[in-house]
Amino acid sequence: MSSMSKFKKLAGISAFAFAAMTAANSVNADTWRYAHEEYEGDVQDVFAYDFKEYVEENSEHTVQVYRFGELGESDDIMGQTLSGILQFVNQSPGFTGSLIPSAQIFFIPYLLPTDMDTVVEFFRESEAINQMFPKIYADHGLKLIQMYPEGEMVVTANEPITSPADFNDKKIRVMTNPLLSATYEAFGATPTPLPWGEVYGALQTNMIQGQENPIFWIQSGGLYEVSPNLTFTKHGWFTTALMANLDFYQGLPEEEQKMIMEAGDYAFNKIIKHIDGLAQEALDKIMADCKECTVTRLTEEQIDAFQARAPQVKEKFLSMTGETGEKLLNQFQEDLKEVQKDK
Template sequence: MTSFSKLGKRAGLPVVALAALTAASSVSAANWRYAHEEYEGDVQDVYAYKFKEYIEEHSDHTLQVYRFGELGESDDIMEQTQDGILNFVNQSPGFTGSLIPEAQIFFIPYLMPTDMDTVISFFRNSEAINEDFPALYAEKGLELLKMYPEGEMVVTLDEPITTPEQLSNKKVRVMTNPLLSETYSAFGATPTPLPWGEVYGALQTNMIQGQENPIFWIESGGLYEVSPNLIFTGHGWFTTAMMANQDFYNGLSDEDKKLVKDAADYAFEEIIEHIDGLADRSLEKITSSNDKVTVTRLDEQQIAAFKARAPQVEQKFIEMTGERGQELLDQFKQDLQEIQQN
């Protein structure tokens, strides 16, 4: 087998698709390639096209955006980025966690607040986000350009629940992320890792009884059709990261490096505006289109019962990541405290 064929097999790409990508690279080095994990019009897609808009308006470069499924699933597009087939990738720490264990910190329940102003301020000003994470990603050949929030996490189930005990024996889909599995074990459920492409069918056939996602994704993916009971547990926000292949980025001119950084900043500001009110709009679409949907918002006492189980997840995170994880967690808490005090 040729090295070309081996690369195509590893990346999960048909040889024809790989050939097209490679040919595009050889024809024009200014034709950059960017893949993300979501569908047309979803948050990552909006971010990608705002990034593309800035790049193409401020340079002669072009940018090709690939959406979910066009080049495979999340693991595939990360491999393709590390191999240099893709220049840019947008991937949630939920999938990056196996590559960068410290990225799983976003899945410690009740670590992050859920009010938008505090969340946005955290992403703008956090030392952990803007200084510590870039160094961690660099170790894996990735240039972290921007981390940003997408929305509050919401659990959908086959019936409404208000206590951890009611989650007993329920199989809840989780991303392929060990710490997220620990979270749902702590909550009392049976965590079931599945790739995104299998989730709708698994809910429909009762292979699993629930899952978690931001409300816009629950609406976009039609998950409420097969998992109609929405529970707002207040346990965290969905976070994602946009990055570049580091060899590609380091090979850019100073002018192009600035262009890429400025484009990432521009897209961040645009996405913050985009997600403002997005959850409410998505929930309205869901409830107006399906009369079987129920919405449960846990009160403070009910949340306290779930929050009481969070320390074991935090301890598991430290076991997984060691001293570096502890230092990152301490910085997270310090950043959040300073933001909330201000």
Template structure:
């Protein structure tokens, strides 16, 4: 598995060079020569074959190709580099679509880090789905923030509850003391683990497995399906359900490309996105438990710790300092977004 990841990253530069060489000029020439056939749209995401973002991408591709002459070429993790690389390629117009989590977009769009304020989102799957379906913050406020970076936000959706893995079971913040916990390159996520008592250690995904294996880091967080598909339980076998948040991702387009589409093709993109969203919002509930079962079948060394309400409260008491840091980072816009976020949550939880 590790060899596959290394090789995938190694050839990323070659693939990008090939895409640039086949840029817009040649695309235009090919389109003209092959009229009335459609265009080939390039779509990259951050995960492996069969993972949530991959399923979403292929549902999008399926709809586009069944309802137009266009084709969609999907690139998985490592084929075009790391998360930062595919975002840069999308902003440059090399890619037309990208799926990237706020964990990485947070350095570009600080307000997107709101998803890393611990204990803001509930862990109940049905409630989370309703929030994403109805949230004004997501459907009205976030598109404006993404547009400022040349991105057309098409969808935000949840992938699963965040679960921590570590070199030993953890039940209280004091157990994190002295542990290097890998975080995405996201300042607020670092603040979260600092508040939890750990030493946050930003690392790109390609270095996580090896870092756990060599004890450079002693833990990390991800949804269960990613822990399973990435084999992280093999080198970090203690799974801790802290209830502190959900992994969220966003699907977006290069804005110049999107705005240059005909009204018909813009509607096609919107419809394809809605098709993929409707599928994934029903696909994710229950996925975590299915993947946990696979993990437990694969390894006798794995332990599962589900914090009780008293234990969770010890972590929850540290969340306000992360919320305060979020507002410091994002100013009035972040405060307004947080207020709307809480109002949207209240609307679906009644609390």
């Protein structure tokens, strides 16, 4: 299916799927509903089906998975989860950050390293992720089951990007996330929040001149077709999280709560293996399909020019999140020191 065909299908699917879901809710209480933000075969979809596999093998429940667009955009599926229509939602802090400001910490550029071994160890061992974030999410009606990385962020644009000056006069699509907007303002661009369903068309018509995403999503969504210059800036990794409606989770027997958390761990271990090598595979597909595409990997000197602008984003994060954000950031930095000390 072409990239544009994917987008054209969304409106019809959404209304039908929502009606079917509501009907299912009344006749099958043993079915748990789970929505995510990506297409069939993408990282969140693979994670969802690993989670589903564990739940269905270790309980009498079934899990119904809904992919991007079937129930609307990211804001829609979060609202459906908070209202109890959905039991589970997989969503990036890029969108959750409007509900939970401190989740935007992942968008402080150059806070996280980009080598996979360090990133994975950080997610496994971080006190900030595994102890502090669950309490923060619970305050907003969500049970945090698992946070996991999807891939290094890559910028695509209408020309190669090698310096902050190259972002001048460029509108760069961002998720509806104030801190991500602050990042691209710091980089010299004009951040332009757009829902995912509008991104391809906006790039195609030059309404925007660029965007950022992990490389597998750039390939899966066909973004390289309309934004052919890829730049590896090394400013961060795309992070996402599986959450449950807190009331739903707390209403379950203790053994089922335990099983859900084990399912999250099972899916995490599987997805880490899945994403190993995925970025190169996606890049190879892009370059085989797109003769005009370019790939720019910034030198250390070029990275320094972007990294010098990161402190202003960090200050923005602290001003937005107060004491909670300060404690979280301090713990993040301690956790990172711990996983990097032997490397």
